[in-house]
Amino acid sequence: MPMGYVGKRIARVDSPDKVTGKSIFPADLYFDGMLHAKVLWSEYPHARILGIDASAARAYPGVVAVLTAEDVPVNEYGINIMDQRVLAQDKVRSVGDPVALVIAESERTAGAARRLIVVEYQELPGVFDPREAMAPGAPLVHEEKGTNVLKHFFVRKGDVAAGFAQADVIVEGYYHTPHQEHAYLQPEAGVGLIDEQGRVTVYVAAQWPHDDVHQIAHALNLPETQVRECVTAIGGAFGGREDISLQILVALGAYKTRRPVKLVYTREESIRGHGKRHPFFMRHRTGATRDGLLVAAEIELISDAGAYASTSIPVLANATSFAAGPYQIPNVSIDTYTVYTNNLVTMAMRGFGSTQPPIGYESQMDKLAERLGLDPVEFRARNVLVNGSIAPTGCVMEHGVGMKEALERAAQAAGWQRKSSTWTRPQIAQPKEPNKRLGLGVACSWKNVGYSFGFDDKAGARVELYLGRGGAIERAVVKIGASDVGQGVETALAQIAAETLQVPIDRIEMMLSDTAVVPNAGSSSASRHVFMSGSAVQRACQEALGRLGGQEAGAGQSVVAEYIFRGREAHPTTNFDPVTGLCDPHISYGYVADVALVQVDTETGQAELVKMWAAQDVGRAINPTMIEGQVDGGVLMGQGYALLEEWIQERGYIKTRNFTEYLIPTVLDVPKEIVPIIVEVPDHGGPFGAKGVGEMTTIGVAPAILNAIHDATGVWIEELPASAERIHQALKKKAGK
Amino acid sequence: MQPLVMKLNGQDVTLQIDPSTMLVDVLRDELHLTGTKVGCNEGECGACTVLVDGLAVDSCLFPALKADHREVTTIEGLAFDDELHPLQQAFIEVGAVQCGFCTPGMIMAAKALLDENPSPDEDEIKLAISGTLCRCTGYTKIVAAVRAAALKGGK
Ligand code: FES
Numbered sequence: 108m109p110m111g112y113v114g115k116r117i118a119r120v121d122s123p124d125k126v127t128g129k130s131i132f133p134a135d136l137y138f139d140g141m142l143h144a145k146v147l148w149s150e151y152p153h154a155r156i157l158g159i160d161a162s163a164a165r166a167y168p169g170v171v172a173v174l175t176a177e178d179v180p181v182n183e184y185g186i187n188i189m190d191q192r193v194l195a196q197d198k199v200r201s202v203g204d205p206v207a208l209v210i211a212e213s214e215r216t217a218g219a220a221r222r223l224i225v226v227e228y229q230e231l232p233g234v235f236d237p238r239e240a241m242a243p244g245a246p247l248v249h250e251e252k253g254t255n256v257l258k259h260f261f262v263r264k265g266d267v268a269a270g271f272a273q274a275d276v277i278v279e280g281y282y283h284t285p286h287q288e289h290a291y292l293q294p295e296a297g298v299g300l301i302d303e304q305g306r307v308t309v310y311v312a313a314q315w316p317h318d319d320v321h322q323i324a325h326a327l328n329l330p331e332t333q334v335r336e337c338v339t340a341i342g343g344a345f346g347g348r349e350d351i352s353l354q355i356l357v358a359l360g361a362y363k364t365r366r367p368v369k370l371v372y373t374r375e376e377s378i379r380g381h382g383k384r385h386p387f388f389m390r391h392r393t394g395a396t397r398d399g400l401l402v403a404a405e406i407e408l409i410s411d412a413g414a415y416a417s418t419s420i421p422v423l424a425n426a427t428s429f430a431a432g433p434y435q436i437p438n439v440s441i442d443t444y445t446v447y448t449n450n451l452v453t454m455a456m457r458g459f460g461s462t463q464p465p466i467g468y469e470s471q472m473d474k475l476a477e478r479l480g481l482d483p484v485e486f487r488a489r490n491v492l493v494n495g496s497i498a499p500t501g502c503v504m505e506h507g508v509g510m511k512e513a514l515e516r517a518a519q520a521a522g523w524q525r526k527s528s529t530w531t532r533p534q535i536a537q538p539k540e541p542n543k544r545l546g547l548g549v550a551c552s553w554k555n556v557g558y559s560f561g562f563d564d565k566a567g568a569r570v571e572l573y574l575g576r577g578g579a580i581e582r583a584v585v586k587i588g589a590s591d592v593g594q595g596v597e598t599a600l601a602q603i604a605a606e607t608l609q610v611p612i613d614r615i616e617m618m619l620s621d622t623a624v625v626p627n628a629g630s631s632s633a634s635r636h637v638f639m640s641g642s643a644v645q646r647a648c649q650e651a652l653g654r655l656g657g658q659e660a661g662a663g664q665s666v667v668a669e670y671i672f673r674g675r676e677a678h679p680t681t682n683f684d685p686v687t688g689l690c691d692p693h694i695s696y697g698y699v700a701d702v703a704l705v706q707v708d709t710e711t712g713q714a715e716l717v718k719m720w721a722a723q724d725v726g727r728a729i730n731p732t733m734i735e736g737q738v739d740g741g742v743l744m745g746q747g748y749a750l751l752e753e754w755i756q757e758r759g760y761i762k763t764r765n766f767t768e769y770l771i772p773t774v775l776d777v778p779k780e781i782v783p784i785i786v787e788v789p790d791h792g793g794p795f796g797a798k799g800v801g802e803m804t805t806i807g808v809a810p811a812i813l814n815a816i817h818d819a820t821g822v823w824i825e826e827l828p829a830s831a832e833r834i835h836q837a838l839k840k841k842a843g844k
Numbered sequence: 845m846q847p848l849v850m851k852l853n854g855q856d857v858t859l860q861i862d863p864s865t866m867l868v869d870v871l872r873d874e875l876h877l878t879g880t881k882v883g884c885n886e887g888e889c890g891a892c893t894v895l896v897d898g899l900a901v902d903s904c905l906f907p908a909l910k911a912d913h914r915e916v917t918t919i920e921g922l923a924f925d926d927e928l929h930p931l932q933q934a935f936i937e938v939g940a941v942q943c944g945f946c947t948p949g950m951i952m953a954a955k956a957l958l959d960e961n962p963s964p965d966e967d968e969i970k971l972a973i974s975g976t977l978c979r980c981t982g983y984t985k986i987v988a989a990v991r992a993a994a995l996k997g998g999k
Pocket residue numbers: 881882883884885886887888889890891892893902903904905
């Protein structure tokens with residue numbers, strides 16, 4: 108009899124510890140003899156280091172060590188390209204570069220001694236706009252590379268000139284999205300120590316512990332077997348903990364002092380010490396025929412990589428593949444660039460290159476629909492990808508394409524009707540106040556699941572079954588290095604294990620931590636854990652069950668199985684073709700349709716999200732409550748991106764340094780209603796048909812809000828955030844004032 | 845160093861502290877009651893919310909000596925013998941917990957509200973937790989959990 112754990116609203120397995128304060132986050136760790144560290148940060152966005160005098164700091168009572176570049180065995184790291192320095196060497200490229208690490212008996216002492224370090228800088232001209240950084244003669248962020256352009260991708264599908272010649276309507280737009288700060292509530296913290304076996308051990312909240320170990324071992328010039336990372340409870344991540352932050356610093360501190368070393372960032376240091384969402388500049392030209400069919404799209408995207416590569420190349424690759432939207436467009440030409448600047452490094456953030464593009468392509472869709480006199484849902488419905496369609500990168504979308512279902516479900520929920528086979532919008536009653544206008548906006552969007560472009564995505568899981576009387580499973584231990592950043596992967600994987608093994612969920616024991624014990628399951632990113640790690644757990648459980656069947660099983664015995672699931676078992680992917688750029692980029696996709704109801708005050712320009720219908724094609728819902736939670740949080744984060752959040756740097760200096768200067772939504776900003784709509788178009792490559800959830804909930808929110816603002820007021824806002832001032836200016840311009 | 849005497853989670857506690865210490869540092873660094881979190885140390889996020897004589901305060905801005913001879917309640921003091929407080933129960937059941945970093949502060953802010961006003965309406969709930977940030981949940985299920993706890997007569 109199936110137990111039905113998949114699809115059930117199971118309470119999160121980690122929540123009892125979280126509501127009682129028992130969960131241990133990295134700053135909650137205290138060890139005997141523990142030292143405390145403080146980072147000295149770069150003072151300039153771009154400068155040569157002529158000398159560092161740490162003698163006074165070293166002589167300060169209570170100081171144990173002051174570490175600089177020469178103390179780092181191999182002074183380089185980076186998740187994609189190792190172009191970052193653990194401690195700045197010769198020059199600084201952003202104000203986020205750590206220059207020295209002070210280690211002392213107390214945090215206060217470390218902080219006091221930090222002020223005694225004298226760094227002699229020679230300031231260099233910097234470059235702060237990626238478009239300027241591309242120009243010949245711009246100051247070089249990494250001289251040895253000879254250019255600031257880190258990567259250029261392109262896609263040539265069909266013949267865009269011929270496509271535009273067929274078009275009855277052509278619209279253009281130039282869009283800009285700003286930096287966004289992750290603003291997870293838990294600032295970076297970690298402890299490094301030498302364990303009883305002599306291994307360098309790091310306790311930290313991290314998205315990809317096994318990759319951290321690789322980078323720590325590299326920097327310390329140790330074999331990876333001599334480095335361990337233990338993941339504590341994680342206070343939110345959203346991509347911001349995918350890269351190394353302080354892991355190598357605390358590891359180095361412990362390695363040098365042989366004592367536990369704790370480092371806790373202040374909020375200001377957290378904002379300075381991790382990268383941001385990439386700003387994009389996006390130029391679009393899109394053409395459609397009178398019948399409402401898309402015929403051509405020409406797109407240029409430029410992203411600001413900041414001072415280091417981080418994941419800017421894979422983010423750009425993703426953005427390239429999503430640039431034209433989830434639509435059938437026969438002729439496509441895309442060029443994308445990511446460019447070094449002396450701004451803070453930019454990195455993964457919820458959406459990973461799928462969040463910025465819909466600001467462009469979905470504005471284009473509404474502009475076209477308006478010019479064609481078509482309802483925005485109807486226009487999209489005629490063009491969205493369906494099973495068998497050819498994607499903008501030239502691959503066939505074989506199965507599981509839930510875009511149309513998501514669009515129809517969201518539209519229906521928001522009141523659209525299908526009249527004589529045409530989608531027709533609902534009439535909305537406008538508020539009585541003459542300065543208040545309501546508008547409805549629609550956005551479709553899409554996002555990959557898993558690592559893409561031919562990368563060999565792997566997730567390993569180990570399952571141990573302990574048997575009781577009659578050979579029944581008394582306890583099942585699932586070991587998997589999958590970080591629960593708050594998204595609930597621990598619970599989802601426990602549900603998958605319980606369902607596969609057909610045992611009550613309270614007999615499943617999850618072990619996610621300690622790289623010395625649990626298999627590498629890849630990062631908590633790319634919305635991949637349910638699909639990839641879920642598959643690994645499912646297969647490992649199946650294998651264990653198979654072994655169980657084949658042996659004389661009795662009380663006290665155990666059965667063990669390990670499985671490494673590879674993304675290509677579900678769907679092999681390919682990289683950009685060197686000549687055409689065409690590719691089959693992703694293992695799987697989530698499809699999203701959002702409809703926003705927005706009210707704009709036409710006097711002040713203030714826009715307010717009133718209601719959001721959010722349809723997510725998740726393939727198969729493992730836990731509807733957790734999906735709703737992702738939708739609620741994703742909508743609010745997208746709303747912040749659309750209307751409120753503005754992370755500002757001026758010529759490389761951070762102007763929004765804390766939660767007073769960088770505002771994120773509070774409970775008072777929550778819209779009247781968020782309607783999560785769970786769409787289940789299965790992907791047979793995923794466990795029980797599941798795809799992914801976490802990132803998809805954010806990506807369509809801002810474009811839906813922008814389109815609603817246009818619907819309410821008639822102005823197109825092409826730059827985020829759509830602040831009161833920006834809308835007010837646009838309204839004034841429209842009125843000819 | 846100065847003496848600090850307080851009733852902490854129902855127990856008398858006496859310790860010697862540096863007078864410039866904030867309450868959160870006494871709780872965390874001296875007593876290792878780490879359920880109270882630090883998200884900003886500047887009164888901006890509410891993660892450090894505890895109750896002093898029943899009132900919710902940001903313990904990162906609350907000088908520890910101001911708690912002298914007063915009653916302090918932290919998240920660790922909420923469950924009674926292993927029996928969860930109705931707010932804790934509701935947070936679990938409704939699904940109001942994601943990363944959990946804001947959770948202790950949220951629950952303490954909500955407890956101060958329910959102790960004062962056992963059946964708050966939605967606006968009152970929102971106002972009570974408006975100084976506590978959450979980046980994960982979008983607050984919707986947190987508000988729902990507080991309401992569910994109130995309905996169950998949670999104090
Ligand atoms: S830590 Fe006290 S308000 Fe943020």
